[in-house]
Amino acid sequence: MLISGTSQCVQTLLTDIKSAAPYNVNVLAIGPTGSGKELVAQTLHDYSNRRGKLVSVNCAAIPRDLLEAELFGHEKGAFTGAASRRIGRFEEADGGTLFLDEIGDMPLELQGKLLRIIENKTVSRIGSNKEQIVNFRLVCATNQNVQDKVRKGEFREDLMFRISVIVLNVPPLRDRMDDLPDLIRSISNQLEVDGSGLTPPPVSEDGLAAMMAYHWPGNIRELKNFFQRAAILSKGVSIDSNVVRKLLPTEIDRTVELTAFQGAIGQIYDTHSDAKTPAREHERSIQNLLEKNNVFCLKSHLDDQEAQFIRTTLRIEKNNTASAANRLALKRTTLIAKMTKYGIKPQSEKG
Numbered sequence: 001m002l003i004s005g006t007s008q009c010v011q012t013l014l015t016d017i018k019s020a021a022p023y024n025v026n027v028l029a030i031g032p033t034g035s036g037k038e039l040v041a042q043t044l045h046d047y048s049n050r051r052g053k054l055v056s057v058n059c060a061a062i063p064r065d066l067l068e069a070e071l072f073g074h075e076k077g078a079f080t081g082a083a084s085r086r087i088g089r090f091e092e093a094d095g096g097t098l099f100l101d102e103i104g105d106m107p108l109e110l111q112g113k114l115l116r117i118i119e120n121k122t123v124s125r126i127g128s129n130k131e132q133i134v135n136f137r138l139v140c141a142t143n144q145n146v147q148d149k150v151r152k153g154e155f156r157e158d159l160m161f162r163i164s165v166i167v168l169n170v171p172p173l174r175d176r177m178d179d180l181p182d183l184i185r186s187i188s189n190q191l192e193v194d195g196s197g198l199t200p201p202p203v204s205e206d207g208l209a210a211m212m213a214y215h216w217p218g219n220i221r222e223l224k225n226f227f228q229r230a231a232i233l234s235k236g237v238s239i240d241s242n243v244v245r246k247l248l249p250t251e252i253d254r255t256v257e258l259t260a261f262q263g264a265i266g267q268i269y270d271t272h273s274d275a276k277t278p279a280r281e282h283e284r285s286i287q288n289l290l291e292k293n294n295v296f297c298l299k300s301h302l303d304d305q306e307a308q309f310i311r312t313t314l315r316i317e318k319n320n321t322a323s324a325a326n327r328l329a330l331k332r333t334t335l336i337a338k339m340t341k342y343g344i345k346p347q348s349e350k351g
């Protein structure tokens with residue numbers, strides 16, 4: 001599977017992957033859950049031309065007391081239950097790439113051992129004194145703020161520096177909505193060959209607009225799940241805004257709201273037009289949001305809205321920041337500062 005998308009942030013990510021791939025330097029991929037960090041590791045490995053394989057270990061999914069044996073392997077009889085010799089993941093990745101997912105969850109005592117292996121490139125199985133040379137390329141991933149963990153004493157600072165020679169930022173889906181059509185195509189292709197028997201339904205224009213208004217907290221994994229649900233429930237009918245409304249029920253208020261906001265960029269909220277209907281709809285959606293959330297974080301909600309406004313305006317104004325700033329009654333420098341704050345990059349700077 002290829003990393004799909006033509007958005008600026010994905011193009012930057014791909015360029016960084018290709019630049020780093022040939023060198024055996026440690027890479028840390030940072031991004032929210034489901035954003036495609038494992039695919040980044042796979043792509044790095046593919047471009048590296050290392051002859052070995054990619055070996056993936058999820059440090060959060062393996063119980064703490066088993067993780068060490070998983071990584072280092074063990075000799076027969078090394079501990080109760082070690083009925084036979086087992087090769088560890090470091091050895092398995094010899095000549096290839098070792099991908100340690102959720103590295104922030106690695107227990108502190110194992111962090112020390114990992115640091116030694118990174119420095120010496122030798123490993124010994126539990127129950128053995130024999131050191132073996134291993135030649136693996138290390139790629140780690142996290143969706144946590146590792147620096148925060150360092151501050152709290154939960155992650156070794158020296159290890160953080162060692163694993164993050166190159167840092168790749170994997171963007172959340174909401175920051176790369178322009179890639180939605182490409183991602184849908186990629187997920188549809190997967191559905192056709194994954195043996196699930198599902199036929200990917202087409203997506204109508206208003207369906208795509210409703211999907212773009214949703215903020216996808218589970219990122220590409222959530223998009224994939226949504227698509228599988230849609231393939232089952234829509235029974236071949238195309239995914240339109242009604243299907244999206246049905247399948248993303250808890251967030252649809254947001255969709256209604258954002259669609260209204262997108263309309264606002266046209267003239268729905270134009271003071272010269274009849275704004276009563278959308279205003280009532282807007283009020284209803286706010287009421288719904290308040291009913292569903294005991295505490296509603298207005299600040300982050302407004303930030304999200306602001307970011308969405310800016311993205312949409314840039315799209316409408318074909319990434320011309322001067323025109324977008326005019327449309328939003330902002331100074332261009334203010335718009336650019338806000339774009340930096342929200343990590344929005346225009347596809348091609350014209351303004």
Ligand SMILES: Nc1ncnc2c1ncn2[C@@H]1O[C@H](COP(=O)(O)OP(=O)(O)OP(=O)(O)O)[C@@H](O)[C@H]1O
Nearest residue numbers: 002003004033034035036037038039186187220221
């Ligand atoms: N470009 C893509 N096209 C199709 N599917 C994709 C794409 N990128 C990622 N996916 C799918 O999205 C899901 C999540 O991707 P992945 O496991 O790489 O995310 P992650 O960031 O490593 O998640 P986590 O933080 O939970 O470990 C996977 O099922 C993957 O196949």
